[in-house]
Amino acid sequence: MIALSLAEISAAIGGELHLHGAHTADTLVDGTVDTDSRNIGPGDVFVAKPGEATDGHLFVGTAVAQGAALALVEHVVDEPVTQIVVPDVVTAIADLAREVVARVRAGGQLQIVGITGSNGKTTTKNMLATILRAEGETVAPVGSYNNAVGAPLTMLRVTRDTRYLVCEFGADAHGQIARLAGLVTPDVGVVLMVGMAHAGGFGGIEATVRAKSELVSAIRDGGTAVLNADDARVAGMATIAEERGLAIRWFGEGEIADVRASGLEVTASGTHATVTAGETSLPLHLKVLGSHHIKNALAATTAALALGVSLEDAVARLETVELAERWRMQVMGSDRVRIINDAYNASPDSVHAALRTLAQITGPDERMVAVLGAMSELGEYAVDEHAKIGLLAVRLRIPRIVVVGQEARPLYLAAVAEGSWSDEAVFFADADEAFAYLQGELRDGDRVLVKSSNSAGLRFLGDRLGESFS
Known part of the structure; x- marks a missing residue:
């Protein structure tokens, strides 16, 4: 972050400034702003964001021990650090971002x-x-x-x-x-x-x-x-x-x-x-x-x-880009068994694209294997959209379709109904069961796509398969 005084930060986010130690309203802060106390270093700003699983206010002490110069909080915390109290820290960092970008942009x-x-x-x-x-x-x-x-x-x-x-x-x-x-x-x-x-x-x-x-x-x-x-x-x-x-x-x-x-x-x-x-x-x-x-x-x-x-x-x-991002069409494994780990995110469109890519890169003497999990945030469209993926996988002549997780079961049922033979698609309740199966099932010449939304967790299954067949 650009250098701003504590008074300027407080004004930008509409907060109440509580000074500590030698700090004054004119003290400058220019460290990184982060919500994860593990990332905080000397001079940084820790944002104590309440979450579903825990509350960032519980980690202000950790941030201070690592050198935090300032904490953005929703209530005063009994820790030796300057704090700015705001009604909502998420709104506060948005307001601070607006101010910082505007100041930098004014430079032309x-x-x-x-x-x-x-x-x-x-x-x-x-x-x-x-x-x-x-x-x-x-x-x-x-x-x-x-x-x-x-x-x-x-x-x-x-x-x-x-x-x-x-x-x-x-x-x-x-x-x-x-x-x-x-x-x-x-x-x-x-x-x-x-x-x-x-x-x-x-x-x-x-x-x-x-x-x-x-x-x-x-x-x-x-x-x-x-x-x-x-x-x-x-x-x-x-x-x-x-x-x-x-x-x-x-x-x-x-x-x-x-x-x-x-x-x-x-x-x-x-x-x-x-x-x-x-x-x-x-x-x-x-x-x-x-x-x-x-x-x-x-x-x-x-x-x-x-x-x-x-x-x-x-x-x-x-042409210098080696990888789109971790877990996005990430090639793993070996020439013997190639794993394509694309399980960071999934929507009907991205799954269609990934399955077609699998078909395009698999040679005539190689076998396609699709390991598929749930696509999240589809609401009332979830059953129909998963079923369409099952139909597509069969119509692309993918001989082994491995479906993981209860939310993806409509995909499995559609693949079974559309399939040409009884064992085209298999279903497993969780990634551990699927991993055990795939370790025994995969063979030389297999080209394996692992695809799901982040919430399904199959990206870690892809990592395990990549390491197992490296």
Whole structure:
């Protein structure tokens, strides 16, 4: 965080300042802001956030022992540290992030990109950050820091020297993207796609469209909307951009796209395409598996071009990306048994894409194995959407479908009903049972996809399989 006095911090968040020791209202604080006491070091700011499992106020002492200079709290804690008391610490860090970003932006150098979409946010964020870091100091979220806590904590990492801030905005209810994007009013807003992810929370696909369009409404006056020309729901957001007088840049595979891809090919070694922008066409060889990641690369490239980066530089930097993110199409195991651990997140669209990638990279003498768990936050659509995945897996001729967890059972039942033979799909109540089965079942030449939402925990099953067959 940039250096601010305790008085300035207190004023920004509307808090009550309780000084300790030699501190005065003019004492400057410039440490990292974090909600995890384990990450706190000398001079840092600890945010005592109440949670479902525990309360951050219980860890103020730990943060102090590690050198915290300041604690943001909802009530005074009996610990030897300066504290600012606020009604809600989550609201407080948002207010502080707004103040810090505004001060840095006033210096005239900082440019901000916001990214949203039902799928692909984290991958696109990582790709864009890779492109921009070669241009200047770039701040981007760690992992999927895209919610009411993670997004402001990312924003608070900017310094006076930061040239680019890349923000990822997730949401499972209306108004969340508007609030988060409103903290920084991005210069460039990227909308990737609208799918069934979080449809249960939003109340349907059209409601999801309205929620994602909040980013376009939050773009700074005179800014740029980067939109997916191949997604009709996203393309419809151009109306909002036009009404606001924003520039519009399209990405996709059609001729309308300002940055487009052709000649797409997916192999076991990566994903390949030709990328065209204007009169220039260049080959792109991504090490990241999956045709859907080409669309993410196009989005990142389009945003980078809007910020003045050349196509040549963008493509060259994209080709250095080794991994989209841990647990996202992460290749593990060995040439003998290849494990693709893609179990950090899952929606119907991302599972479709992952299954098709599995089919594309599996050779004629190799066997496809799909280890599938629940997709979360689908609400009333959960049974139907899981059943559709079961049907797709069978129709892709995946000979071994391993379904894990009771919430994914509709997937198993649909695969059994659609299957050509009795043992095509198997069901296990938990990951330990599935691991024991797979250790005996997997053989040389198997290509194994592990896919589920984070809450299903199959990413750890993927890790265990990767280690077992390394």
